[in-house]
Amino acid sequence: MASNRQRNVAQKPEERMSEENDKSGSDSDLSEGDMQMYTFVDDPNVLRIAIMADAEVTLGFLLAGVGYQKDRFRNYMMVESETAQEDLEQFFLAVYRRTNIGIIILDYNTTKRLRSQIQRCHQLLPVLVTVPNKSSLTTYLDKKDRNRRLRQRDAY
Incomplete structure (x- = not known):
């Protein structure tokens, strides 16, 4: 049996x-x-996604099934304006150094707060992806539009 x-x-x-x-x-x-007998071993060849963003963006990714928790480690952090800079940097470095993380998704405000840490990151993996949130969407689109206009002006 x-x-x-x-x-x-x-x-x-x-x-x-x-x-x-x-x-x-x-x-x-x-x-x-x-x-x-039905428990499966975590496959080391599977790369996971980590999220560091505000509550709305993080919850959206968690509802999509990106959340992961094992051995007191979570692959997500809900960043608020009150979140200490030291906590933010520690979590980012912990996620960045893990071998099973392939993508780190950061919202625009978190990327700005972690600029000094991100500039020191030169590995191929994990890939850092910045996504806008509600509060930074207009700033993000304005910056993107400004860069587009500069490229068009330089083309003439």
Whole structure:
């Protein structure tokens, strides 16, 4: 019976679902020891996304399924104006040094606060992506429009 469960873990999810639906028992029939057989090891080849932004942006990404928590480590930080600069820098460096983080998403205000730390970052991974939030959207678009106009002027 144990070999049958081990085989189920190695099978594709579609095959496992069809076999489990054929059984008359329910998930509650499994003991705690049997459930431990279904735990999967974190794949070191999978790169994760980290978020450092205000509450709205962070919640949006968490609702999309980006959140990750393991061994007292979270891959997200909700940054507010009251967040201490030291806490912000410590979290950024902790995320930046992790080998399983491939993208760090920062909102515009957080990027401005971490400018000195970001300038020292020269690794290929993780990629730093800046996204605008509600309060900085007009500033972000104005800066982008200004740069576009400068490029057009230089082209003539």
